[in-house]
Amino acid sequence: MNFNLDFFVRTFFLALAGLPVTVGLTACTLALAAPCALAFALVRMYRVRFFDKAVALYVTFLRGTPIVLQILIIYSILPSALNAVALRSGWKLDVFAVNPFWYALFVFTLNTSAILSEVFRSAILTVDRGQLEAALAAGLSHFHAWKRIVLPQAFLVALPNLSNATVNLIKSTSLAFMMTVRDVTAIAKIEASYGYNYIEAYLDIFIVYALLGFAVQWAFSAFERRLGSWRKKALFR
Amino acid sequence: MMNIRNLHKSFHRHEVIRGVDLSVHRGDVVVILGPSGSGKTTLLRTLNFLERADEGEMEFGQLKLRMPRATAKEIAEVRKRTGFVFQNYNLFNNKTALENVTEGLVAGRGIPVANAVDIARRALGKVGLSDRLDYYPSRLSGGQQQRVGIARAIATDPDVILFDEPTSALDPELVGEILAIMRNLAAEGTTMVVVTHELSFAREVANRIVFMDGGLILEEGSPADFFASPKEERTRQFLRRLDSVGR
Numbered sequence: 001m002n003f004n005l006d007f008f009v010r011t012f013f014l015a016l017a018g019l020p021v022t023v024g025l026t027a028c029t030l031a032l033a034a035p036c037a038l039a040f041a042l043v044r045m046y047r048v049r050f051f052d053k054a055v056a057l058y059v060t061f062l063r064g065t066p067i068v069l070q071i072l073i074i075y076s077i078l079p080s081a082l083n084a085v086a087l088r089s090g091w092k093l094d095v096f097a098v099n100p101f102w103y104a105l106f107v108f109t110l111n112t113s114a115i116l117s118e119v120f121r122s123a124i125l126t127v128d129r130g131q132l133e134a135a136l137a138a139g140l141s142h143f144h145a146w147k148r149i150v151l152p153q154a155f156l157v158a159l160p161n162l163s164n165a166t167v168n169l170i171k172s173t174s175l176a177f178m179m180t181v182r183d184v185t186a187i188a189k190i191e192a193s194y195g196y197n198y199i200e201a202y203l204d205i206f207i208v209y210a211l212l213g214f215a216v217q218w219a220f221s222a223f224e225r226r227l228g229s230w231r232k233k234a235l236f237r
Numbered sequence: 238m239m240n241i242r243n244l245h246k247s248f249h250r251h252e253v254i255r256g257v258d259l260s261v262h263r264g265d266v267v268v269i270l271g272p273s274g275s276g277k278t279t280l281l282r283t284l285n286f287l288e289r290a291d292e293g294e295m296e297f298g299q300l301k302l303r304m305p306r307a308t309a310k311e312i313a314e315v316r317k318r319t320g321f322v323f324q325n326y327n328l329f330n331n332k333t334a335l336e337n338v339t340e341g342l343v344a345g346r347g348i349p350v351a352n353a354v355d356i357a358r359r360a361l362g363k364v365g366l367s368d369r370l371d372y373y374p375s376r377l378s379g380g381q382q383q384r385v386g387i388a389r390a391i392a393t394d395p396d397v398i399l400f401d402e403p404t405s406a407l408d409p410e411l412v413g414e415i416l417a418i419m420r421n422l423a424a425e426g427t428t429m430v431v432v433t434h435e436l437s438f439a440r441e442v443a444n445r446i447v448f449m450d451g452g453l454i455l456e457e458g459s460p461a462d463f464f465a466s467p468k469e470e471r472t473r474q475f476l477r478r479l480d481s482v483g484r
Contacts, residue, residue, distance in 0.1 A: 133287050134327035138389060139317045139345030148344055152331050230331050232375040 008200040011191045015204050018184035022212070025101065025173050025183065029108040030166065036109075037116030044121055055117065062114035067107075067172050074107045075179045104176040108169065115165050123158035124150065156228050163220035167213050174209065184208050238263045238428065239284075239397060244293035244304070246279055253279050254290070255452035261397060261430060266423045268439040269432045271449035272475060277432045280449070281399050284430070285319045286312045298396065317346065320390030320398040324405050326382040328374040334361060334385045335370040338392045346393065360388040364418055380411035387418055391427070398422070400431040416442075440464055448472050 040055045062070070079095040086093035127150050135145035177186035184205050192201035239261040246254040254276045261267055269277045282288040283304065284295075290304040297318065302311050329337050338357035342348040348356070361367060364384040374382055383403060390398050400419070404412040416438050423429060423442050433439065439446055439460060446463040448456040456463065456472045467473045 128327075130323060130325060130327035131329060134321070134323060134329065135340070137285055137287065137316060137319075137321035138341030139313070139393065140341065141313070141345075144344045148340065149329050149331065156331075230333075230373040230375060 004195075004197050004200055007191075007195065007197045008204060011188055011197075011201055012204045012207065014191055015184050015188045015201075015208055018182060018187040019208070019212075021101070021176075021181060021183040022170065022173050025104055025108065025176060025181070026166065026170050028105055029112050029169060029173075032105070032109045033112035033116055036113040038120050040113065040117035041120040041124060044117075045124060059114045059117055062111050063118070067111055068175060068178075070111060071104075071107050071175055071178055074110075075103055078103060078106065100176075100179045100181045104173070104179050104181045107179075108173065108176075111172075112165065112169055115168075116162075119158050119161040119165060120154065123154040123161070126157045127153045156224065156231070159220055159224045159227075163217055166216055166220070170212055170216065171209060174205070238298060240294075240296040241284070242294045244280065244283060245291045246276070246283055246288060247291055253452055254283070257293075257449075257452075257454055259447070259454075261428060263396075263428055264426050265428055265430075265445060266443045267430045267445045267447060268443035269430065269447045269449060270434075270436075270439060270475070274451075275449040276452045277449045278401055281401050281430065281432050284399055285316050285321055287321075317393070318396045320393060320395040322383070322386050322390050322398065322400045322403045324402040326374075326379070326386045326406070328377075328382050328385055328389075330374050333371050333373055334366060334377065334381075334388075337374070337385050338389045341389060341393050356392050357388070360392040361385070363391070364388045365414075378411070379407050380414050383407065383411075383415050384418065387415070387422075391422065397428040397430060400429060400433070402432055402434070404433065404435060436464075448475070450475070 040059070043055050044052045046052075079098070082093065082098075083095045085091070086095070131149050131153065132145055135149045136142070140148070173183060174185040176183050177189060180186070188201040188205045189198075192198045239259075241257065241259040244254050244257040244259070245252065253274075257276075257280060259267075259280070269280065271277045279288055283290040283293070286304075286307065289307075293304040295302050295304050295307075295315075297315060300311060300314060307315075328334075329340060332340060335354065335357050338360055339350070339353040342353035342356060343350055358367070358370070361370060361384075364387050366381060366384050366388065369377065369381060372381075374385070377385065383406075387403075403419070404415050407415065412435070416435060419429070419431070419438070420442050431438070431443070441460075443460050446456075446458060446460055447454055448463070448467075448469075450471055455469050456467060463472075464476070467476060
């Protein structure tokens with residue numbers, strides 16, 4: 001077995017060029033999925049008729065099926081479906097010229113919103129009802145009571161799980177290559193296919209994702225420490 | 238100033254308030270006594286709509302409304318004119334003592350921050366916490382937290398302050414501090430409705446005692462009348478029991 005060091009080093013830097021896509025996909029997904037997830041969580045907590053059951057079903061389904069299959073199914077169906085809609089409504093859209101990034105964004109947003117809705121719901125449940133009651137009794141509107149008192153406290157509790165979800169999302173985006181998105185994994189695999197240097201390529205992207213994962217986890221920890229100055233000292237250190 | 242007529246409230250088919258009338262006049266200190274389960278806390282909570290009454294009419298100043306049908310606007314109006322002090326303080330954990338008091342002023346009433354801070358400082362000074370303005374609730378003792386809770390309630394200058402067993406979660410040494418603050422408030426003419434088990438407070442500060450049992454008001458009167466010559470047997474029984482515990 002030969003280890004092509006030259007290829008290893010060269011491909012590492014080539015793969016880094018895929019970072020903007022990987023990080024961009026992750027960031028955009030979070031930006032879109034988080035507000036949806038918060039809405040889903042509130043719908044379930046306020047037990048809005050019909051919608052709470054619909055959301056529960058949506059969450060169960062998307063969390064319970066492999067993301068690989070979600071990608072395959074949506075990538076097979078969505079472009080054709082979009083094409084049909086475009087033809088019928090006279091909208092000029094060449095579905096095959098659409099950057100696959102948008103299809104990837106769609107799949108990951110669907111999946112992540114389901115996961116985050118559970119993260120938010122469980123975090124909100126940890127906030128004592130009395131906080132909301134005291135806010136309302138002090139004259140705050142429901143909106144302000146949630147925004148200024150309940151959600152900030154829930155957010156802090158959600159941070160470890162959010163960190164988890166973000167790191168998992170980064171890892172899942174490595175599957176975006178299946179939709180021909182040129183992310184870190186795609187670039188490395190393509191390079192490898194020229195000379196069959198798969199081992200070096202896999203090691204390269206492994207290192208890139210590891211560094212990314214460490215950075216994200218560190219950032220979340222620092223964020224949690226800064227935001228959490230008002231908390232009681234934790235039971236265990 | 239505040240009149241409640243024919244109040245009813247059930248939880249899951251168990252009727253907890255079975256037809257209660259209550260009048261509160263400016264400057265009154267109404268103390269509600271009664272055994273657990275009598276509905277006294279629920280009664281208090283329906284007054285500012287933390288619980289939604291099933292039936293009842295409220296007259297509060299110029300406001301007249303049917304309690305089960307009160308609109309969000311009417312509820313907000315009632316809450317703007319009442320203060321509430323909770324048994325377990327319910328301070329905003331993510332805000333300092335000062336911020337706890339300014340929150341209702343700034344976010345609840347749109348008062349500019351600078352004015353709100355002044356008002357809050359004065360309120361906190363009144364309860365003796367001027368040196369703890371920047372402390373978070375996690376670093377305050379129970380007594381200090383309740384004092385912030387009281388400051389939070391008085392800062393908005395409400396028409397009436399509702400106290401839900403304000404000292405029940407405090408250890409005996411701290412109970413006295415809080416009762417002293419409440420006594421001062423009463424002396425200044427603050428209108429208060431207090432649910433409590435502290436008979437001494439009832440005897441010395443209240444100008445009216447309301448005794449509840451089983452969802453109904455059994456007896457009502459001045460402290461002198463109430464403690465010296467209770468009319469109902471159940472009242473006498475209650476007072477005997479509490480006295481024997483050595484309060």
